[in-house]
Each structure stands twice: as C-alpha cells, then as structure tokens.
Amino acid sequence: MKKIRLTPLFFRRIHKWVGLILGLQFVLWTLSGSVMALLDKDEVAAHDHSMGHAHPLPEGAYFDVAALSKGEPVQGVVLRDLGTRPVYEVRTEKGVRLVDATDGAAISVDEGLAREVASMMNEAPIRQVSLLPKSTLETRDHEGRMWRVDFSDAENSSAYVAADTARFIVMRGDTWRTWDFFWMLHNMDYLERKSFNHPLIIFVAFGTLWLSGTGFYLLFKSFSRADFRWLRRRKKPVVRTLTN
Amino acid sequence: MTIRWPLVIRRFHKWLALLVGVQVLLWTLTGFYMVVVHIDTIHGDHLVRSPVVKPFDLAGLASPSQIVAAVPGASEIRLQRHFDTPVWRAETPDGPRLFDAASGRLLADPTEAQIRALAQRIYTGDGKIVSVQLLTTAPQEMQSRKPPFWQVEFEGWNRPTLYLSPKTGELISRRHALWRVFDIAWMLHIMDYEERTDVNNPLLRIATWSAFAMAISGAWLLVWSFKRRKKKKA
Numbered sequence: 310m311k312k313i314r315l316t317p318l319f320f321r322r323i324h325k326w327v328g329l330i331l332g333l334q335f336v337l338w339t340l341s342g343s344v345m346a347l348l349d350k351d352e353v354a355a356h357d358h359s360m361g362h363a364h365p366l367p368e369g370a371y372f373d374v375a376a377l378s379k380g381e382p383v384q385g386v387v388l389r390d391l392g393t394r395p396v397y398e399v400r401t402e403k404g405v406r407l408v409d410a411t412d413g414a415a416i417s418v419d420e421g422l423a424r425e426v427a428s429m430m431n432e433a434p435i436r437q438v439s440l441l442p443k444s445t446l447e448t449r450d451h452e453g454r455m456w457r458v459d460f461s462d463a464e465n466s467s468a469y470v471a472a473d474t475a476r477f478i479v480m481r482g483d484t485w486r487t488w489d490f491f492w493m494l495h496n497m498d499y500l501e502r503k504s505f506n507h508p509l510i511i512f513v514a515f516g517t518l519w520l521s522g523t524g525f526y527l528l529f530k531s532f533s534r535a536d537f538r539w540l541r542r543r544k545k546p547v548v549r550t551l552t553n
Numbered sequence: 554m555t556i557r558w559p560l561v562i563r564r565f566h567k568w569l570a571l572l573v574g575v576q577v578l579l580w581t582l583t584g585f586y587m588v589v590v591h592i593d594t595i596h597g598d599h600l601v602r603s604p605v606v607k608p609f610d611l612a613g614l615a616s617p618s619q620i621v622a623a624v625p626g627a628s629e630i631r632l633q634r635h636f637d638t639p640v641w642r643a644e645t646p647d648g649p650r651l652f653d654a655a656s657g658r659l660l661a662d663p664t665e666a667q668i669r670a671l672a673q674r675i676y677t678g679d680g681k682i683v684s685v686q687l688l689t690t691a692p693q694e695m696q697s698r699k700p701p702f703w704q705v706e707f708e709g710w711n712r713p714t715l716y717l718s719p720k721t722g723e724l725i726s727r728r729h730a731l732w733r734v735f736d737i738a739w740m741l742h743i744m745d746y747e748e749r750t751d752v753n754n755p756l757l758r759i760a761t762w763s764a765f766a767m768a769i770s771g772a773w774l775l776v777w778s779f780k781r782r783k784k785k786k787a
Contacts, residue, residue, distance in 0.1 A: 328775050336768045342580075343761035346743075350752050363628035363644070371618045374632075375611045382608030388617045388630040410617075506591045514585045521581040528574050531567050 317530040324523040331516045334497070338517075341491040348491075352464075352484040364390035371395065372413040391422075391475060392429055398474050404453075405473040416475075423456035423470045426477055433462035440472065446489075447481045449503055559777055562770050569767040576744070576760050577767070583738035595735045597727040600713050601675050609639055615657030617641065623659065624650055635660065635722065636671075642721060649721045663722040665703075671722045672705040672715050680708040687719060694728045694736065696748070 313319065328335070366388065374386060377399050385400035388410055395410035407416040416422070420438050427435070436459045444451050447467065454472035459465070464482030471478055489502060496505040497513065570577075593599075609632055617630045620641050629644040632654060639654035651660040663671065669685055683706045691700045695716060702725055703717040711730035718725055740749040744757040 325775060325778065328771060329779070332768075332772055332775060336765070336772055338580075338584075339761060339765040339768045343758070343765045346752060346754075346757045346761045348753075365626045365628055366617075366621050366630065368621050368625065369618065371616060371621075374614050374616065378611050383611055384606050384608055386609070386611070386632040389628065504592075505588050510588045514581070514588045517581050518585055521578050524570060525574050525578045528567075528570055532571070 317527065320523045320526055320530075323519055324527060327516055327520045327523070331513055331520060334513050335517055335520060337494045341494040344491045345488060345495065348484055348488045352482065353488045354485070364392050366390050366395055369411075371410050372397070372408070376413060377408060391426065393425065396475070407473065407475060418456070418470070418472050418475045420456070422475055423458055423472075426470045426475055427456075427458035427460075427468035430468055430477055430480055431460050431462065431466055433460040433466065435459065436461040446502060447486075448478060449501065451478050559774070562773055562777075566767060566770040566774060569763055569770065573760055573763045573767060577764055579741045580764070583742045586738045587735065587742070590731055590735065595732050597713070597729055597732060600677055600727050600729060601715070601724060602677055604634070614639070614654050615641070615652070619657040620652050623652070623657070636674075649718065649723070651721050662719055663717075668703045668705065668717055668722060671717060672703075672707075675715060675724050676707060676713070678707060678709060678713060680713070682706070683708050694733060695726060697750075698725060 367390070371388065374397075377383060377386060377397060381401045381403075383399055383401055385398075387398040387400075388395060389398070390396070396416060397408040397410050399406045399408055407418060408414070409416055420440075424435055424438060438459070439457050441455050441457055443453070444455065448455060448469050451469070451471075455478060456470040456472055458468045458470065460468070464484060466480055466482045468480050469478040470476070493499060493502040496502065497510045498504045498507060614632075620630050620643055621627055624643050624645045627643040627645045631642045631644075632639060633642050634640065635651055640660065641652040641654050641657070643650045643652065652658060653660060665685055665687075669682055672682065672685075684704075685706075686704045687701060688695075688704050689701045691698060692704075694714075695702070698716070701719050703719055703722075705715045705717060707713045707715075709729075713727065713729045715727050716725040717723065736749065740746060743749070743752050743754075744760060745751040745754050
C-alpha cells in the first residue's frame with residue numbers, strides 16, 4: 310500500500326473528489342443562501358399569527374361560563390373578540406367549540422366568517438375561498454381543518470383561517486413561496502421542507518467540511534509572492550527616519 | 554491570442570476564495586453545528602414540562618364581565634392555572650394580568666419565593682437553582698423580549714436558565730449553553746454581528762453571491778479536470 314503523504318497534492322485530491330460527490334449541493338447551498346439573502350425578509354415573513362388583530366373586548370354582560378360545559382369536561386376557556394362579536398373558545402377532548410359570548414349560541418366557522426377574518430388582514434378583493442381538511446406545505450406548522458382565502462393582489466396572497474377557532478393563522482405570498490423553494494434546497498428536506506436535522510443533510514454537511522477545510526488550506530499553497538506583486542508595485546518607496 | 558479559459562477560471566476561483574474563504578469555512582462549520590444538534594434540543598424543549606391538561610370546574614367562577622370591567626382594553630381572557638388554582642388571565646395593553654377565577658380579584662405579583670417554586674415546577678432537571686434575579690434590562694440572549702422578567706438559573710454544565718413573567722409567573726423563554734452556541738453560530742452564518750436577525754444585510758448579500766461564483770467556477774474546473782484526464786488516457 311502506498312503511504313499517504315500529507316502534501317498539497319493530497320489535499321487537492323480530497324478537494325476534487327469531495328467536490329465531485331458533494332459539489333452540486335455546495336453550489337445549491339451558495340445559490341439558495343444568496344437568494345434568501347436577497348429576498349426581503351419583511352415580505353417573506355410578512356404576516357404570521359402574532360400580527361393578527363387583537364380587538365379589545367367590549368364591556369357588558371357575558372354568557373354564563375358555567376353553562377358552557379354541556380356535560381363535557383372542559384379543558385380550557387378563552388374569551389376573545391372576532392372583530393364583530395365576542396366569542397368563547399371552549400376546549401374539550403374532542404377539540405374546540407366556538408360559542409357566541411353574548412347569547413351562548415354555537416358558531417360554525419363558515420365561509421362568510423372566514424372571509425371576514427381574512428379581510429381584516431388584507432384589503433385586496435378576495436378571489437376564491439376553499440376549505441382544507443388538513444394543513445398543507447404552506448401551513449405546515451399548524452394543524453386541523455382550515456380555510457384558505459386567496460386574494461387578487463400583486464403577491465397572490467393567501468390567508469389561512471382556522472376552521473375551529475376562526476383565528477387567523479398565517480398569510481403566504483409569492484415572495485414567501487419563492488423563499489420556501491430555496492429554503493427547501495437549503496435544508497434538503499424535499500418532502501416536508503421542515504427539518505434541517507436529518508441524516509442526509511448531516512452527511513453532506515460533514516463532507517462539505519472537508520471541501521471547505523481543504524480549500525482553505527490550499528489557499529495558502531496556491532498563492533505565491535508573485536501573485537501580490539501588483540500590490541507592492543503601487544506602493545511609494547518608504548522613507549525611513551530614525552527617531553530615538 | 555486565444556484565451557486560456559482553465560487558467561482564467563482557476564485564477565477567478567482562487568481570488569474569490571481568498572476573498573470569502575474564511576466566511577465559507579465559517580458557513581460550513583456553523584452549518585454543521587446547526588444540522589447536528591437537533592433544533593428541539595436547541596429550543597430547550599427537554600428543559601421544561603408542558604402544562605398538565607385537566608378539566609376545569611366551571612361552576613362558581615367569576616364572570617369574565619367582571620374581569621373586562623377591571624381591565625378595559627383587554628383583548629383576551631383565558632382560564633388557566635396558577636400553581637393549582639384556576640385563574641383568569643387577561644391580555645391587556647400593559648401586558649398580562651392574573652385574576653383569581655373564583656373571586657375575580659386581581660392577584661398580586663408573584664414573590665421571589667413563588668417564582669422559585671414555579672421555576673422548579675416547570676424545570677425537568679434535578680439541578681438546584683443557582684440564582685434568581687429580576688432583570689429590568691434584557692441580556693443579549695433575551696434581546697427579542699421586552700423586560701422586565703425573572704431570570705432563574707439552574708446548576709449544570711449547560712447553565713439552563715428560565716425566564717418568567719413578573720406579572721403572571723408564566724414561562725417566557727428558556728436558554729442553555731447549546732442555544733447560546735447556536736445563537737453565535739447563527740450570527741456568524743448570517744453575518745449580522747449586532748442584532749443577529751437581519752438576513753438581508755449587504756455584507757451577507759455580497760458574500761453569498763461571491764461564494765456562489767466561487768462554487769460555480771469550482772464546478773467548472775472540476776468538470777474540466779475530469780474531462781482532461783479522460784482525453785489523456787485515450
């Protein structure tokens with residue numbers, strides 16, 4: 310067996326072969342990183358639920374809390390205002406029920422209500438509304454049934470509204486969609502686009518350390534004094550004076 | 554004169570590498586750290602217990618009307634537990650407040666002893682509390698949150714720290730050594746050395762596109778060098 314000698318040539322070979330195997334991902338990382346740095350972060354993350362409107366609750370008499378249980382064990386009660394009327398969110402084992410907080414009537418989150426909630430986040434005209442049985446790639450951090458409200462604006466914005474609580478979930482536009490595609494290239498989770506801690510990316514990231522490490526080492530071997538002559542030529546002769 | 558492309562591209566690759574080499578090395582190192590340590594660990598999910606879900610007795614509670622009257626402008630009133638007693642938590646323009654759910658009376662701010670007890674309840678580890686402080690200015694690791702808050706540090710190599718609300722005693726955030734390293738890694742990764750949040754800064758944009766050009770020229774050289782070898786052999 311040939312003895313391995315740690316010569317620049319040896320490192321150049323590692324650089325080349327790792328480059329051959331993992332180079333494509335390295336190119337994709339620099340490309341997707343560049344694009345994500347370019348896309349305006351305020352437009353990408355334009356509106357998430359933390360930016361949803363919080364309406365002050367009107368003073369007055371509210372429906373009796375004790376009557377909310379209807380024989381079921383209640384795990385939580387929230388009183389909030391939809392913008393048009395106050396509601397109770399009643400959480401039981403089966404999920405969340407929405408109840409009118411003034412008269413106790415059950416509220417179903419229908420298309421009309423979904424439009425109403427979505428319109429508070431976007432003034433553009435609504436193009437189309439659809440009910441989704443579960444979350445999609447665009448709402449992958451959330452669960453449950455939801456309404457998707459599409460607006461006809463420049464960004465092709467879509468607002469998502471929870472079908473159980475009528476809460477605004479998130480707004481997605483074309484800038485986010487572009488960003489999300491490149492984020493997928495960056496995190497290599499091609500199906501869910503969510504995790505950046507999976508074996509594939511750990512393997513490639515480890516290999517890429519060798520690409521950058523050897524490349525960095527080779528920097529010191531690839532430059533000679535001659536490469537920097539143009540720098541020196543421009544310098545004026547230094548006049549030395551002795552103090553002391 | 555014909556242009557010797559391999560030479561030109563090699564020079565291009567070399568000089569770009571000189572320009573962004575250190576940063577590319579940092580990207581791969583910090584990137585490696587971020588993919589290896591699971592994000593749930595970084596977030597400190599393992600440090601805290603999630604609140605117990607158990608049914609409330611809704612009979613005999615103070616009406617929310619009383620709470621809304623006490624804190625005008627409240628946007629949300631929520632039934633939850635403080636230690637083991639049910640409370641109404643009101644989200645007001647001045648931050649959250651707790652009311653005894655039975656009497657409807659405003660609860661006094663938790664004392665230091667209560668904060669200690671709450672932190673012990675939330676924390677999953679066995680370590681003792683090392684220090685408890687009420688902070689009025691946010692440390693670097695809590696830059697995104699508005700003070701004041703209680704800072705409760707536990708013993709342990711990773712210096713687990715919980716931040717609790719001074720008004721409600723609720724958990725605001727948790728930090729530990731791996732999070733702190735991640736935060737530095739993230740800062741180096743996005744090259745925003747002050748706020749650590751701006752992913753659009755000009756320095757990053759220049760560096761990323763330079764790295765892309767370096768990578769593409771490297772790829773060109775790679776294809777060229779393997780082709781040349783084939784030609785030689787033939």
